[in-house]
Amino acid sequence: MLMAKEEKERYSANSLVRGLEILKLFSEERPTLSLVEIAKELDVSRTVPFRLLYTLQTLGYLYQDEHTKRYNLTPKVLELGFAYLSTLKLPEIAQPYLEKLRDETGASCHLSILDGHEVVYVGSAAARGVSAVNVNIGLRLPAHAVANGKVQLAYQPQERLNQVLYGSNLTPFTERTKTDFVDFQQELATIREQGYAITKGELHHGIQSVAAPIINRSGQVIAAINLVATDTILHNEFIEKAALPKVLEVSEILSGFMGNHVKN
Amino acid sequence: MLMAKEEKERYSANSLVRGLEILKLFSEERPTLSLVEIAKELDVSRTVPFRLLYTLQTLGYLYQDEHTKRYNLTPKVLELGFAYLSTLKLPEIAQPYLEKLRDETGASCHLSILDGHEVVYVGSAAARGVSAVNVNIGLRLPAHAVANGKVQLAYQPQERLNQVLYGSNLTPFTERTKTDFVDFQQELATIREQGYAITKGELHHGIQSVAAPIINRSGQVIAAINLVATDTILHNEFIEKAALPKVLEVSEILSGFMGNHVKN
DNA sequence: AATTTTGTTTGACAATTTAAAACACGTTTC
């Protein structure tokens, strides 16, 4: 993450680092892993992950298949993320509003927060039927290519923006993705003035999104809500007349709830 | 988990153990923690968590407030649990069905799996309006007091049941909670015969629940779906005539999807 | 049957972790 000229890390609880790395190696594509696979990924001898895997297993985060000897994650790993979610009260408060918005518009409605250059989904009300965009809690998407990301970036101090967007970001996904830093900054300024963001096909062709910020009493953006759907549902007129006003209304309500959190 | 007579742990990647412990110390009640608080909880000198906290911060899982010096979890911890969720395809497949059931019945609908003596919620469609039961993904509830827990317990091999329910479990929550092991076993047998479970006020007064198992082609129960609502919504007639048949229908559909997962 | 791959254990050395002590800095107490 840190590009790093490596003064030398002050500390590095190595087994902690590696243990967490192991947990993160598991994915949809690789739901199970063997000792050797893990050792190769970490680029260490087999003994190292062997001991860590033993520990993770003892703690209950991993399960080893007796026959194949391969490792799986267990539901216990959810405890880790769950602790975080429960420190946020917002998703709980927002959920009924997300569902109301979804029902009134037919689009999927989400609640997300910003983490670096990515948005993280922390609440969701999926549209009925074959929804074009399938978002699960915990999903990360590049902030610069989604409306809820932009609207959160728009309210960041310039300094953080520079940090966050420095270097390899602004990756294009379609020909409509904004990739020029100066253009992008200008768009953010507009968004900040308007108080909302709209994206059209910047991450996927034909997918539109409308987003508004949730702002606490200190004026910080702490989250965003957005609607996403194909352009047949979220066409321009519908956005203007229906979707956008509703999103703004809800974002204001939710902003009202916030503010007792950060005590400066 | 293993009751253990503690020969002496073969290995213990201590900093991994402690690091994960630290992440788990955060909760809704204690969203931020100080160094001293953490040191006390772990019962070690301040140096230990200091180094681990530094590491966790470097990895991005924690954030330290500059002024107060207190630590918070960051959204990055969701990555850990998210890896697990993405290894399960079921929640994704099930979501539209959960919502359909919710809409057709007015009750909240959930998908859960069994972890030891607890159920873990991995999918949810919350009822509109003021829902009596608020379930977020990752929530754990005692399996013996909820319908979705019972229906999963009912299909466990006897041996595992003994393990799981040994000792301090079968904790009562209301006067209707089953606490006698023999009674409970008998109820499980009935549930297994019926193919569904119904609970009435065993965890909370006035809250009813109907659950059915999701079974893969090897005959193992891998999850359960359930409906929960107050007894005014889920009254007996409605359960019989509407809720239960619908739940059973969906559980069969979802069972049909499963089975290519476990290759023995 | 021979070879390779994988999981597991052991040994010896290097590296980290640990508690205690010491320091810096605010806060509180007297």
Added chain:
DNA sequence: GAAACGTGTTTTAAATTGTCAAACAAAATT
């Protein structure tokens, strides 16, 4: 305003671990 206290941080040195290489057993391949 000085002394005592609580925290976060650094240093120290002894105890514990983590590490690689080597070796073995058991599968899986050839």
